[in-house]
Amino acid sequence: MIKNICEKINATVIAGADEMEKEISGVYICDLLSWVMSHANKGDAWITVMSHANVVAVASLLDLGCVIVPEDIKMDEDAIKKANEEGIPLLSTSMNSYEIAIALNNMGLGL
Amino acid sequence: MSLIQYHFNVEKDDFDRAGEASSNIKKILRQLGIDAAIIRKVAISTYEAEINVVIHSLGGVISLEIDTSSIKITAKDRGPGIANIELAMQAGYSTASDKVREMGFGAGMGLPNMEKCADKFEVESVVGIGTTITMHMYI
Numbered sequence: 500m501i502k503n504i505c506e507k508i509n510a511t512v513i514a515g516a517d518e519m520e521k522e523i524s525g526v527y528i529c530d531l532l533s534w535v536m537s538h539a540n541k542g543d544a545w546i547t548v549m550s551h552a553n554v555v556a557v558a559s560l561l562d563l564g565c566v567i568v569p570e571d572i573k574m575d576e577d578a579i580k581k582a583n584e585e586g587i588p589l590l591s592t593s594m595n596s597y598e599i600a601i602a603l604n605n606m607g608l609g610l
Numbered sequence: 611m612s613l614i615q616y617h618f619n620v621e622k623d624d625f626d627r628a629g630e631a632s633s634n635i636k637k638i639l640r641q642l643g644i645d646a647a648i649i650r651k652v653a654i655s656t657y658e659a660e661i662n663v664v665i666h667s668l669g670g671v672i673s674l675e676i677d678t679s680s681i682k683i684t685a686k687d688r689g690p691g692i693a694n695i696e697l698a699m700q701a702g703y704s705t706a707s708d709k710v711r712e713m714g715f716g717a718g719m720g721l722p723n724m725e726k727c728a729d730k731f732e733v734e735s736v737v738g739i740g741t742t743i744t745m746h747m748y749i
Binding site: 530531532533534536537541547549551552553554556557559560561577585 | 632717
């Protein structure tokens, strides 16, 4: 569940707080949106440094489980607004992408 | 003849609204109970087409037409047209600006992604007139 992920990576929920019970089925890390578009899977937690609203569009179109923004990167206001409208959880953490991946792997995700 | 038709305007450089047409089309297909795997293919290819209109064109229209056997997506823009379609179709080739690349676009994967997702894929382009991309997904 997303709320377990939040605890594990010490994340702040910056959008989509109503969706914390949602299950996550995998993990995907990439910042090229077309690449994500053709490779990420439904239910994935997507780790990206991109902070604009198109991240939410991609996550919503692919039915991704949540977006995790590493290293305290600040998301754009319109991205947060859009994520709340679309029900896409946005999580922010001080960990980097690799550390997040290790933490999620320790939870049994992405295997 | 198409049973259902929708048209969505897409504006040049409007990154704030980029993805809205694709999102609306996805919602329509979901309401119609279309198979999830087909919706995924339509969502990917429509989004790529929509982003191309935003990034590269002077603006255009994305259309959804559905009949009993297929979903047809058309992205028709008002120019400037593609000079060399063969080159544009090559994975990794892009004419996108640095600004667009910094946003995570412009990887040169848009057209190849569309072709991969569509059961039937056509690009027609005339320099100075515009580009029309037509994709069919069979249902």
